[in-house]
Amino acid sequence: MEHMGIEKDRLHFSWISSAEATKFIDVVTQVTESVKALGPAKKFVKAG
Amino acid sequence: MLTYAEKIRELSAQLLREDKVDMVIGFRKGSLPMSNEPCMVKNPGDADKLVWDSNCGVNLASYLTDRKERIGIIAKGCDSRNINTHIIENKIKREQLTIIGVPCTGMIDKRKVSNSVDFDIIEVIEEADKVIVKGAGSEQTFDKKEVLRKNCEVCIHPNPVVYDEMVAEKVDINQDVDRYADVREVEEMDSDDRWQYFEDLLSNCIRCYACRNACPLCYCPTCFVDESQPQWLGKSTNATDTRGFHFLRAYHCAGRCTDCGSCETVCPMGINMRAFTKKLEKDCLENFEWQAGLNTEQRPPLDSFNPSDPDAFVK
Ligand code: SF4
Numbered sequence: 001m002e003h004m005g006i007e008k009d010r011l012h013f014s015w016i017s018s019a020e021a022t023k024f025i026d027v028v029t030q031v032t033e034s035v036k037a038l039g040p041a042k043k044f045v046k047a048g
Numbered sequence: 049m050l051t052y053a054e055k056i057r058e059l060s061a062q063l064l065r066e067d068k069v070d071m072v073i074g075f076r077k078g079s080l081p082m083s084n085e086p087c088m089v090k091n092p093g094d095a096d097k098l099v100w101d102s103n104c105g106v107n108l109a110s111y112l113t114d115r116k117e118r119i120g121i122i123a124k125g126c127d128s129r130n131i132n133t134h135i136i137e138n139k140i141k142r143e144q145l146t147i148i149g150v151p152c153t154g155m156i157d158k159r160k161v162s163n164s165v166d167f168d169i170i171e172v173i174e175e176a177d178k179v180i181v182k183g184a185g186s187e188q189t190f191d192k193k194e195v196l197r198k199n200c201e202v203c204i205h206p207n208p209v210v211y212d213e214m215v216a217e218k219v220d221i222n223q224d225v226d227r228y229a230d231v232r233e234v235e236e237m238d239s240d241d242r243w244q245y246f247e248d249l250l251s252n253c254i255r256c257y258a259c260r261n262a263c264p265l266c267y268c269p270t271c272f273v274d275e276s277q278p279q280w281l282g283k284s285t286n287a288t289d290t291r292g293f294h295f296l297r298a299y300h301c302a303g304r305c306t307d308c309g310s311c312e313t314v315c316p317m318g319i320n321m322r323a324f325t326k327k328l329e330k331d332c333l334e335n336f337e338w339q340a341g342l343n344t345e346q347r348p349p350l351d352s353f354n355p356s357d358p359d360a361f362v363k
Pocket residue numbers: 105124125126127152153154155199200201203204205206207307308309
C-alpha cells in the first residue's frame with residue numbers, strides 16, 4: 001500500500017490478544033490520532 | 049535459433065509417435081510479425097508447425113491448469129519456474145509432464161521494435177544476435193540486446209530449472225545485472241510521487257484483462273474482478289477501480305510471480321504493470337530469501353511460517 005503511494009500512517013497492523021485491553025486502547029488511540037493528523041483520505045477513494 | 053526449432057519438432061514428434069504424451073504445448077507462427085501464438089499439437093505429423101524464435105514471450109505454463117492429459121511442454125527458464133509453481137499448487141502433476149527445456153536467450157519486445165522503425169513491419173528475421181526488421185522497401189537491423197523485453201534484460205534464470213529433455217546446451221547466465229533498479233527508483237520517491245507514478249502508469253489501461261489471462265498464476269475459475277455477487281470492484285475504467293484491479297492482482301501473485309513478463313507482452317496498451325509485481329518479488333527476496341518456482345520442495349513464503357519472519361510493521 002505504502003509503495004503505491006498510500007500515506008504511511010494510514011495503514012496500521014497490530015496483534016492484540018483479547019486479554020490486552022490496555023494495548024487495545026493505546027493502539028486505537030494512536031491509530032485515530034495519526035489518521036486524524038492526515039485528514040480525510042484522497043487516494044484510492046472512488047469519487048461520487 | 050533454427051536448430052532450437054528443429055530439435056523441438058523432432059522431440060515433439062517423437063513423444064507423440066511413441067505415445068508418451070497426448071499433446072505437446074508449444075508455439076506456432078502467428079498471423080502478424082513478432083507474434084507467435086501458443087498451440088497444442090496432438091498428431092506427430094503436425095509437429096512441424098512448431099516454431100521457436102525470440103517471439104515466444106507468452107508463458108506456456110498457463111495452459112497446464114487442471115489438465116488431465118499427459119502433456120509435453122516447451123519450457124524456457126521462466127516457464128519452467130511456473131511449471132514448478134503449478135506443481136506446488138496442485139494444478140498439474142509432474143508425472144503428467146514431459147518438459148522440453150529451452151535454454152533461453154531472451155525474448156524481444158515487439159513494442160520496442162515497432163517504435164524504433166518508421167515503416168510498417170512486414171517481416172522480422174533473426175540471424176545470430178541480430179534482428180532484421182523489414183518493411184516495404186525498407187530494412188533496419190538491431191542487436192537483439194537492444195530490443196529485449198525489460199524482464200529478459202535482467203533475467204538470471206534463463207535455463208530451465210526442471211526438464212526431461214533439453215534442446216541445446218545451457219546458456220551462460222548474466223549474474224551481473226541489477227534486477228531492481230526500477231523498483232528502487234519508485235521506492236525513493238515520496239508518497240505523493242509514488243501515487244502519481246502509478247496513476248500515470250495505469251492511465252491508459254482499458255481493463256481488457258489480457259494481462260490476467262496470459263498470467264500463469266491467474267487461474268481462478270472466477271476472478272475477483274468478474275464476480276458480481278458481491279461485486280468487489282467496479283467494471284469500468286474508473287481510475288480507482290483500475291488501480292484496485294492491478295493492485296489486488298499483484299497481491300494474488302505475491303511469492304509466486306517469476307517475472308516472466310507475459311502480462312506486459314500481451315498488453316495492447318503497452319502498460320508496464322510489472323512495476324507492481326516486481327516490488328513484491330523484491331520484497332520476497334529480501335525478506336524471505338525467496339525466488340518463486342526454483343524447486344518443488346520448498347514451501348512458498350505465504351504458505352509457511354517462520355518465527356524469524358520480519359514483523360516490524362506489526363505494532
Ligand atoms: S524471463 Fe528469462 S527465461 Fe523468460 S523469456 Fe526472458 S530471458 Fe527467457
